[in-house]
Amino acid sequence: MVGIGGGVLLIPLLTLWVGVPIHNAIGASLVAVIATSSAAASSYLADKLTNVRLAMTLEITTASGALLGGLTATFLNRFTLEVVFAVALTVLGFHMLRSSRQREGNHEPFHPNSRLSSEYVDSYSKKTVRYGVRNLPLGLGVSFLAGNVSGLLGIGGGVMKVPAMVLAMGVPMRAAVATSNFMIGVTAVSSAFVYYSRGFILPQVAVPTALGVFIGSLFGARIATRMKGSRLTVFFALVLLVFAAQMALNVLGIRMR
Amino acid sequence: MEAGKKSASDTGRDESLLFRAVLVYGLGISFLSMTIGLVLAAFNPGAPIVPLSLSDLITGLDQLQPSAWLNLGVFLLLATPMARVAVSAVVFVLVHDNLYCALTTAVFLILLVSFRLGVH
Numbered sequence: 001m002v003g004i005g006g007g008v009l010l011i012p013l014l015t016l017w018v019g020v021p022i023h024n025a026i027g028a029s030l031v032a033v034i035a036t037s038s039a040a041a042s043s044y045l046a047d048k049l050t051n052v053r054l055a056m057t058l059e060i061t062t063a064s065g066a067l068l069g070g071l072t073a074t075f076l077n078r079f080t081l082e083v084v085f086a087v088a089l090t091v092l093g094f095h096m097l098r099s100s101r102q103r104e105g106n107h108e109p110f111h112p113n114s115r116l117s118s119e120y121v122d123s124y125s126k127k128t129v130r131y132g133v134r135n136l137p138l139g140l141g142v143s144f145l146a147g148n149v150s151g152l153l154g155i156g157g158g159v160m161k162v163p164a165m166v167l168a169m170g171v172p173m174r175a176a177v178a179t180s181n182f183m184i185g186v187t188a189v190s191s192a193f194v195y196y197s198r199g200f201i202l203p204q205v206a207v208p209t210a211l212g213v214f215i216g217s218l219f220g221a222r223i224a225t226r227m228k229g230s231r232l233t234v235f236f237a238l239v240l241l242v243f244a245a246q247m248a249l250n251v252l253g254i255r256m257r
Numbered sequence: 258m259e260a261g262k263k264s265a266s267d268t269g270r271d272e273s274l275l276f277r278a279v280l281v282y283g284l285g286i287s288f289l290s291m292t293i294g295l296v297l298a299a300f301n302p303g304a305p306i307v308p309l310s311l312s313d314l315i316t317g318l319d320q321l322q323p324s325a326w327l328n329l330g331v332f333l334l335l336a337t338p339m340a341r342v343a344v345s346a347v348v349f350v351l352v353h354d355n356l357y358c359a360l361t362t363a364v365f366l367i368l369l370v371s372f373r374l375g376v377h
Binding site: 045 | 272273274276277281283284287288291292294295306307308324328330331332334335337338339341342345354356357360361363364367368370371372374
């Protein structure tokens with residue numbers, strides 16, 4: 001709905017409300033993230049919004065980051081992982097509150113000699129938007145971090161990739177969201193195999209979650225188009241902060257439902 | 258370079274549709290397998306549902322174990338982005354884009370490392 005894969009909401013829901021251990025919740029979330037991002041990516045591909053070459057380039061660092069993140073997470077105990085997750089939710093919540101007015105960066109001009117340059121037809125204005133890509137090393141660095149966070153916490157990492165592409169690399173917002181979704185499947189798979197091998201992907205949790213989130217995302221996309229974007233972001237930011245507080249209390253041994 | 262530039266605009270359309278097909282069919286057969294698993298589980302309430310290794314999974318499919326079909330669904334879902342990367346590598350070979358073929362192969366190798374570390 002707001003461009004986040006849903007993992008960030010799923011994990012607190014599964015751990016705090018359903019009582020699933022956090023490692024299994026992360027495993028289930030990764031599976032759900034692959035389902036929703038693949039579905040989203042396929043519709044963006046049909047609209048020709050995805051910059052495939054940029055995605056392939058950034059996938060190198062994001063996949064290796066995710067692999068490392070996944071390995072790290074399997075060595076952390078439940079307590080440490082919950083603390084890390086509570087901190088991440090807080091940071092993300094405040095970040096969303098601040099950026100609730102979505103800013104567009106300055107588009108990088110089209111470079112005819114660069115194979116990363118791309119174009120798409122904007123569905124509102126019916127105009128062809130041509131753009132280039134700048135600051136590739138910074139983008140590669142952020143992608144590595146996003147992959148790391150994704151593997152560690154079981155989220156897609158789009159929440160880091162999209163702002164990096166828009167603000168630092170000069171990619172238009174719509175192309176950035178499409179390209180990020182195209183990459184998320186690969187990011188999530190890099191760490192999902194690690195979780196799979198450790199037996200952290202419980203089919204009885206992962207399958208209903210993946211199917212449920214997939215169906216939910218179909219409805220979510222419809223509701224989202226009828227709501228004002230900035231209000232939606234503020235709402236989700238507040239939900240994240242509530243979850244962060246609950247997770248923190250949970251770590252301290254206080255259970256609230 | 259000239260060939261690569263040309264391919265970026267000329268074959269962009271077909272590439273997108275091919276990647277889209279891989280994702281859609283991957284999701285479709287994965288969800289189908291998950292649904293079969295759920296139906297089997299509904300008819301065998303006592304059957305254990307546990308994570309399975311790839312080899313146990315394959316033997317379980319024959320015996321219509323709900324667990325095997327659910328695990329297969331998860332496994333096919335994980336294989337979908339991997340298949341997309343493999344197809345991309347082939348596409349870049351066909352359009353003679355060596356740089357992107359190398360990059361995509363590198364991504365595939367990282368996924369293979371993860372797979373080797375992961376699935377036994």
